[in-house]
Amino acid sequence: MTRYQIKEHKATRLGFGEALVELGHENPNVVVLGGDVTGSVRTDLFMKEFPDRFFSVGIAEQDMMGTAAGLAVAGKIPFASAYGEFAAGRPFDQIRQSIAYSDLPVKICASHCGITVGPDGATHQSLEDIAIMRVLPHMIVASPCDYHQAKKMVKATIDLKHPIYIRFFRDNSPVYTDPSAEFQFGKADTLIDGKDVTIVACGLQVWEAILAEEILQTEGISVRVINMHTIKPLDADILIKAARETGAIVTAEDHQRHGGLGSAVAEFFAENLPTLQEFVAVNDTFGESGTGEELMKKYGIDKDAIVKAVHRVLLRKKNR
Amino acid sequence: MKSTPFDIIELKEMARQIRRDVIKMLMISKSGHSGGPLGLADVFTSLYFHLLKIDPQNPKWEGRDYFFLSAGHLCPAWYATLARSGYLPLSELTTLRKINGRLQGHPAPAHTHGVPGVEIASGALGQGLSTAVGCALGLRLDKKSNRVYVILGDGELDEGQNWEAMMTAGHHKVDNLIAIVDRNHCQIDGRTDNVMELEPLAEKWKAFNWHVLDCDGNDIEQFISTIKQAQSLKGKPIVLITHTFMGKGVSFMEDDYKWHGMPPNEEQGKRALRELTPTKYGDFIEFEWEK
Numbered sequence: 001m002t003r004y005q006i007k008e009h010k011a012t013r014l015g016f017g018e019a020l021v022e023l024g025h026e027n028p029n030v031v032v033l034g035g036d037v038t039g040s041v042r043t044d045l046f047m048k049e050f051p052d053r054f055f056s057v058g059i060a061e062q063d064m065m066g067t068a069a070g071l072a073v074a075g076k077i078p079f080a081s082a083y084g085e086f087a088a089g090r091p092f093d094q095i096r097q098s099i100a101y102s103d104l105p106v107k108i109c110a111s112h113c114g115i116t117v118g119p120d121g122a123t124h125q126s127l128e129d130i131a132i133m134r135v136l137p138h139m140i141v142a143s144p145c146d147y148h149q150a151k152k153m154v155k156a157t158i159d160l161k162h163p164i165y166i167r168f169f170r171d172n173s174p175v176y177t178d179p180s181a182e183f184q185f186g187k188a189d190t191l192i193d194g195k196d197v198t199i200v201a202c203g204l205q206v207w208e209a210i211l212a213e214e215i216l217q218t219e220g221i222s223v224r225v226i227n228m229h230t231i232k233p234l235d236a237d238i239l240i241k242a243a244r245e246t247g248a249i250v251t252a253e254d255h256q257r258h259g260g261l262g263s264a265v266a267e268f269f270a271e272n273l274p275t276l277q278e279f280v281a282v283n284d285t286f287g288e289s290g291t292g293e294e295l296m297k298k299y300g301i302d303k304d305a306i307v308k309a310v311h312r313v314l315l316r317k318k319n320r
Numbered sequence: 321m322k323s324t325p326f327d328i329i330e331l332k333e334m335a336r337q338i339r340r341d342v343i344k345m346l347m348i349s350k351s352g353h354s355g356g357p358l359g360l361a362d363v364f365t366s367l368y369f370h371l372l373k374i375d376p377q378n379p380k381w382e383g384r385d386y387f388f389l390s391a392g393h394l395c396p397a398w399y400a401t402l403a404r405s406g407y408l409p410l411s412e413l414t415t416l417r418k419i420n421g422r423l424q425g426h427p428a429p430a431h432t433h434g435v436p437g438v439e440i441a442s443g444a445l446g447q448g449l450s451t452a453v454g455c456a457l458g459l460r461l462d463k464k465s466n467r468v469y470v471i472l473g474d475g476e477l478d479e480g481q482n483w484e485a486m487m488t489a490g491h492h493k494v495d496n497l498i499a500i501v502d503r504n505h506c507q508i509d510g511r512t513d514n515v516m517e518l519e520p521l522a523e524k525w526k527a528f529n530w531h532v533l534d535c536d537g538n539d540i541e542q543f544i545s546t547i548k549q550a551q552s553l554k555g556k557p558i559v560l561i562t563h564t565f566m567g568k569g570v571s572f573m574e575d576d577y578k579w580h581g582m583p584p585n586e587e588q589g590k591r592a593l594r595e596l597t598p599t600k601y602g603d604f605i606e607f608e609w610e611k
Contacts, residue, residue: 031461055492056491058484058487060487062481063481063484063485063487065450066447066449066450066453066485067450069440070456071458072454074457074459076458076461094450096444097441098440098447102440103432104440
């Protein structure tokens, strides 16, 4: 059986929206920019509570990022939010120059990330955002695994001196982390300990990894599951320990296999401790319409895909 | 500003000195933009030596007016102005575009290896109006009386983000913001009318709910009086369509788009410096051939 119990199903984007309201009460400098999709990205909650500190810029994400940067220059703590593709892809140059190069503490909060945004299809499925955000100097990149962690993560951004990109998901998803557990950027969580193989996952794939472990333990495989909620900077210590103790890594994410969490982990190991690794990610292709669950299965980023990747990496480990 | 504002005679003299500085900086760097910075020397001088509330000894002074240069390539004139007003040592003007220096080819703020007085990076065109609008919204939220000024190039208005920002500023009635469009009709490929027609420019800004004023940006008295008029306007953001000549002050550069992105060679630099006679403020460097 799984070692984590689902307490309820709630969307990570809701955790973001609720945390914003709490931050709004705690800090008068918190301001939020709206790009028309406020009900979807859940900044509507802040807008209703603090209308004076909410600025609508219309459907104009490039202007949104520049306006957020200007608010930061004036000493405000701006949160800019849109769907992943339009929070990272569309305004890339604005983020690069006005936010990252200028090193301003803007919080870019992207909802509806990954293929699991589902029926809207490939135009709205942000599968490249981790890659293009983590390549930017000064930028922190993170993705919470559930509603509670989303909330804690957003609240922890308040002390950051650098820009951050956070990726949330549309669908309701299992809530299973402890709301009282400590959270720190760059310090990953070991959710399940194990000695044969380590699954390093982020976002919704952390739950898929937990489900995969449940299957693998019945086969007698001892699996470690790490929630790498901060993709940049990676938790180096936990990765070195996992490589030394298990000698095989599977990364899992709702993102292209090139440039995402898997790439970041591979880059880290290539330089520090070359380790066998298999990638669970979308394989250099665009998505299509469907439900999140159907798409995770078809594009190979669900628990079954993780189980297969574990089998592959263990075979390589055995034949080494 | 915290020191006494310059009078018109001093301003004209300082503008000429800043033009000399720009020429010398570019002769040393052998790279950078000549035409735009020369055209804007009167505007920069008027702002930093007469109009802006600033404290060069304390660039982050909370009571300051915020200045943004959206068209970052115009920075040689800005760096010269910052040095002349006390943000930088004059000697640093020799380091434009040089490795390990702070005078980046396009400006960056002090905390990312740029210079004091620069609030945010610019150079990728079309981004400065959004940041200026954001800054103005933030100041208004704090009920501060500081104003926000931003200089935009006219060619830069081709970038769509400007029009998003114009809508945002109009929508939020950001009347603590004054945008200055450097209307010199030149961009790197040619005349703005040939590359991309901007007219009717004033009508476009009006249609986006801005107050629109018009002035000669190479006439210091007129520019200052127009800014003062702009400061009295309420209820909408204000734009000054500021007519300048690219290359102003150097006869063979004036109104010629070929000087947009080119530095003078030594011969051209010498000619330019002969036309821009020395001032009481003195050059930041004396070349061997001047001794």
